Amino acid sequence: MSARAILLFAFALFSAAMLGLAAGAVWMVVTLYLRHPLPWLALPMGALLAWTIRSFVRPAGIGAAVLAACATALAAIYVNMLIAGVLIAGNMGMGLIDALRTAGAGMLWQLARMALSPADMGWTVLAMLLAAWLAWRAPRKR
Known part of the structure; x- marks a missing residue:
């Protein structure tokens, strides 16, 4: 692999995570x-x-599909961790940023994981499959 390909891969990974x-x-x-x-x-x-990854980060195909599915999973994990942080902040009378710092990623992850139901997991897996399918196929020509 060339240095350019490695840098493009790193940029695509960073973009999908953000x-x-x-x-x-x-x-x-x-x-x-x-x-x-x-x-x-x-x-x-x-x-x-x-749509965003296929349009602006990677062209349609396997790379875009994997990035879109991973970004969707990351969004689902992140929202659950943020909600856990909001609940901690509300119960402790703290600001959100202070609660996130105090609790730490480990505690937020455990609280988010405990709050997940099988239905939540089902929606997330379905969304990951949808994202992968949409990013895999090329956009229609008009």
């Missing part, structure tokens, strides 16, 4: 505004991530 984190943050805002979990929102987030 897009997944951004999608998770948007998902958290909607969830908090409506005041109940929205696991089905994984589907539109996965479709949006697939």
Whole structure:
């Protein structure tokens, strides 16, 4: 592999991770505004991530499909960790940033994992498959 290919791969990986984190943050805002979990929102987030990755990060194909599925999984994990942080902040009377720092990634991950239901996992897996499928296929020509 050339140095250019390695740099492009690293950039694509970084871009997909940042897009997944951004999608998770948007998902958290909607969830908090409506005041109940929205696991089905994984589907539109996965479709949006697939479209964004296929259009701007990698061309349609296996690379874009893997990146889109991973970004969707990251968004689902991140939203659950953020919600756990919000709950800790609310219960302890702290700000969100202070709660996230105090709890740490390990505790947030454990709380998020404990809160996951089989339905949440089902929606996430379905969204990952949708994202991979949408990023795999080439856009239609007009």
